[in-house]
Amino acid sequence: MDLVVAFGTRIAQAILLGLLNPFYWLAIVFIAIQYRRQMLLERRLYAVKMRSWLEQTWRAWLGGLVAGIIVSIAAVGLGAVIPSSVMILLWMITFVLVLFRVRWICLAYAGGALVLLQLILRLMPDWQPAGWIASWVTDLRDMNAAGLLVIIALVHGAEAWLVRKQAARFASPFYMDSKRGRIVGGYQMNMFWPMPLLLLVPADDGLTLPWIPLFTEGLGTSGWAFAALPIVIGFSDMTYTYLPQDKAKVTASRLYMYAAALLAAALLSNWWYPLAPIGALVAIAMHEWLVYQSRSEELGRSPIYTHDKRGLLIQAVLPGSPAEELKLQPGEIISKVNGIPVHTKEALHQALRANAAFCKLEVLNGNGDVKFVQRAMYADEHHQLGVLLAPDDNVSYVAAMKPLSVRQLFLSPWRKSNKRLEQASEEQMLS
Incomplete structure (x- = not known):
């Protein structure tokens, strides 16, 4: 019982400090x-708010x-x-890296840099700095x-x-220029998570662990305490060739692979340091x-977010809209409305006005199968059922993806130039 109280007290102290x-x-x-910023961009592009930034x-x-x-x-x-002291170094290196590229906020970069710095210090055993730096150098050596590599691997497993x-x-829809000069639709998927970690730290007056840890051999300490290490993990990618859920599945599988490979390297390096x-x-x-x-x-x-001869492709569905009630999905194609074939936005509007009180849609799903949906129409509802269609050549703004800097986080997320909306966002990045 005393051991439980002691552990609970130390953990509570660490959480409070965290x-x-x-x-x-x-x-x-x-x-x-x-x-x-993402919400403001969506309002600028589509005159609607897809979701709440607070949510x-x-x-x-x-x-997280x-x-x-x-x-x-x-x-x-x-x-x-x-x-x-090494935790503080991790925060410092992360802060410096994020000034150059926001996606370098990932623990893999700062943690990998620290392990390489440790190697350099161990290759210079005679160098002993004076003052407060000396203790940091000793701790890093x-x-x-x-153990640090294992933490990085576990974090990326959680990220996956x-x-x-x-x-x-x-996922947030946007329009962009394709490599062939056409305007196509796509999705920007930005997710960041604040992750508070509770980790072991050596403490001469600390607790005795009731189990034998794997990575503490040779540290020469008589006890252990807990310390909080808050970090940020994130995923940011863009796709115009996958549905968002499919892109997330592919990316998660690769992150699991990355975490497994890094975990194997960490376990081997615990056996033989040159592998670290x-x-x-x-x-x-x-x-x-x-x-x-x-x-x-x-x-x-x-x-995939382009129209074809079969009809109008749905790029996104607004939450709470008639389209959501009809269970329309991104990637599906609206072929007919009230029995009228539709191939342009103007044709869609005219077909909906053909029967102001009711609509019946013929829709092709992702497998090319036909489904029929219908419902009553009301005067105050979205003029386009609440679907965001894939772009045509007459869109007002196109997002031009470019790397994101810290300075751009506090600026307007767009700049209008020749009907371009240059979004400050990291193109196809993972962190």
């Missing part, structure tokens, strides 16, 4: 700004909290240890690199789960490969 950490709250503010921020916070609890239990059980569960729900720097390179290089693979795959496939 909640007081400004990094955690800055991360939530960063996420809220991202979602508000998105809430869901991101809740998802659940994932953080799961990862913390696994990390503490394995004995993945990060000294407090003694850090268990395998969150992508699979939430990314498609918050290789694991750090795997963490960084394979992460970049995921970005390159997604980009190459999109370029090699044909856009």
Whole structure:
């Protein structure tokens, strides 16, 4: 019983200090700004609000909290240890990296850089700096690199789960130029999660663990305490060749693969240290490969959000609209309305006006099968049933994707130029 009370007290203290950490709250503010910018962009493009940015921020916070609890239990059980000074170094390196590219906020980059820095310090054993830096250098030299790599692997496993569960729900439609000069539809999928981690730290006056951790051998400590490490994980990608749920499934599978490969490298490096720097390179290089693979795959496939001779393709459905009530889905094609074939937005409007009190639609689903849906129409409802159609050549704005900088987070998310809407967003990135 005393052991339970002691552990509960230490964990409660660590959680309280974590909640007081400004990094955690800055991360939530960063996420809220991202979602508000997305909402403003949707209003500019489509004159509608697809969803509430407050709801998105809430869901991101809740998802990150659940994932953080799961990862913390696994990390503490394995004995993945990060000294407090190394945690501060992680935050500092992350802050510097995010100034250059927002997607580098990912723990893989800062953690991989720390493991490589540890290798450099171990190759210079005679270098002993003076002052307060000396303790940081000592802690970094003694850090268990395998434990840090395991934490990175667990975090990306949790990220894969969150992508699979939430990314498609918050996908945002946009219009863009294709490589052939046509205007096509697509989806930008931006998700960021603040993840509070609870990790073991060495403490000479700390607790004795009732189990034998895997990654604490040789650290020379008589006890352990808990410390909170708030981090931000994120997924941002764009697709014009997949439905959002299919893109999320593909990306989640690759992230699971990445997490498994990194976990294997971490376990091997715990057995033989020279494999740790290789694991750090795997963490960084394979992460970049995921970005390159997604980009190459999109370029090699044909856009799907375009109209064809069968009718008008549905790119998105507004929440709470008649289209949602009719169970219309993105990727389906409206072939006929009230018995009238439709191939343009003007034809759709005319067909809907042919019977102002009722509409009957002939729709082709993703498999090409025909389904019929119908309902009564009311005067105050969306003039287009609440569907956002794939673009034609007469759209007013086109999103031009470009890398996102920290400065652009606080600027307007668009700039009108030759009917272009240049969205400050990271093209096809994973973090």
